[in-house]
Amino acid sequence: MKINSIKSTLAQRIKSRLDKLGKSERRASLEAGLSDSFLRNIRQNKSSSPRIDTLEKIAEVLETNPAWLMTGAGEEELSLPAANILPEPAPRYFPPAEPAAVSAIYAERQPPENNRDLPILKPGARRMHRQKSPRIVTLPGLQPGYDGFHESDGPSPPISPSPYPSYDLFQGEEAATEHIPNALIGKKFSLNERRLPVYGQAVGGIDGEFPINGSTLYSVLCPPQLSEISGAYAVSISGDSMYPRYEDGEIAFVDPTRRVKKGDYVIAQIATDETEIPLAYVKKFICHNAGGLVLEQFNPAKELHFPHERVVSVHYIALAGTAPV
Structure with a gap:
């Protein structure tokens, strides 16, 4: 009588998890690497006492604590560590500027020796930093978000620190950052018809x-x-x-x-x-x-x-x- 009671309790716990996850007995059995009727046999008391490693596989598929599944003791739900989420920067207010006051210094583009797409800055102009994430910089005489300077404003003011990471567009007078792809195309998948x-x-x-x-x-x-x-x-x-x-x-x-x-x-x-x-x-x-x-x-x-x-x-x-x- 004791063994049948244990099996019944185990079957009830398995059924409870299946109902919560919306899974069938056959699907959960196959996901655990077992025969498709394994959980059904437990419910019908046809299977002998499962091994501990088998119950651990079932607990992983049912997303529950193995100790709870085996004995009913402890927490049913798995505890997940809290995500490390960085707070978003506070919004900044930028006063409007007159459109007529907006102009930029552009360098005459000449083909450098190593790369023909690099701009050559005029004497006295500052090198700028390109941002990986969007960044808004307000300077005198500029519209919010404009990446340039007005000629009549004199030396460019310091740029306020940004909470986003940045990288230098120039590593030298004639060097440019290299574009690195984030994925590679694998070989063509062929359907197995054997x-x-x-x-x-x-x-x-x-x-x-x-x-x-x-x-x-x-x-x-x-x-x-x-x-x-x-x-x-x-x-x-x-x-x-x-x-x-x-x-x-x-x-x-x-x-x-x-x-x-x-x-x-x-x-x-x-x-x-x-x-x-x-x-x-x-x-x-x-x-x-x-x-x-x-x-x-x-x-x-x-x-x-x-x-x-x-x-x-x-x-x-x-x-x-x-x-x-």
């Missing part, structure tokens, strides 16, 4: 095994992860011997080139007799050495041992789920 053969059969054996005789059930679109992998293929899961990792009818996509290690999920082909077709097992990899191959099964929980000389191949399962035909 298809993979799907092997298997409708009903598996006692341990979910099935023969692979080279005939395909159908083909599916290749996932992007395997689009450039030579020899990649897919198998249809039969039975629930690996539930909840894999469900009956799921498609497992296989990378035959990747080296497997302990804890990986694999498809192993085992020869039963020299004249018979090898049987394929979708299991969790434990070890493979001269003593033989050891695989782990979930339902019923046990280890499967095969002699080394009967092992035809052990291939890595890259991902699994439903796939468009």
Whole structure:
């Protein structure tokens, strides 16, 4: 009774977060990298107690505190640090100026040696600073925002400090700032149209095994992860011997080139007799050495041992789920 109560409470917390975020059980399961029916199985009390790392993935997708999701204790909502927002500068008042009093000193444009677009200032004129952000400067005889000086005003007054960052347009008499692009155009994206053969059969054996005789059930679109992998293929899961990792009818996509290690999920082909077709097992990899191959099964929980000389191949399962035909 205690276990069922815990599961029910966990299911209620998951449903509460799904309702607040407007997500479905299937969408949240896939975003967490799980099978599309994982959260549904928790709600229906079909799944065994999820692992802590699995609950942490679910908490991240549900945007909630992992401790609250697991136990109901603590804060439900994640606390976010306050944004560091700089206050905007106070508005400044600029009195109007007579339009007739506005004029500017422009230098005669001559082609410098290194850049033909740089202006040469007249003797006595000040170098100006261009602003990255808009800036309004009021000088005697000028309209607000005019970037120049009146000849009759004498030496130019100092410019008031600006709250915005600035950079010098000139780094020397004949140097100019270089325009740096803020993005690069990547290579053209090509749509992947490769298809993979799907092997298997409708009903598996006692341990979910099935023969692979080279005939395909159908083909599916290749996932992007395997689009450039030579020899990649897919198998249809039969039975629930690996539930909840894999469900009956799921498609497992296989990378035959990747080296497997302990804890990986694999498809192993085992020869039963020299004249018979090898049987394929979708299991969790434990070890493979001269003593033989050891695989782990979930339902019923046990280890499967095969002699080394009967092992035809052990291939890595890259991902699994439903796939468009």
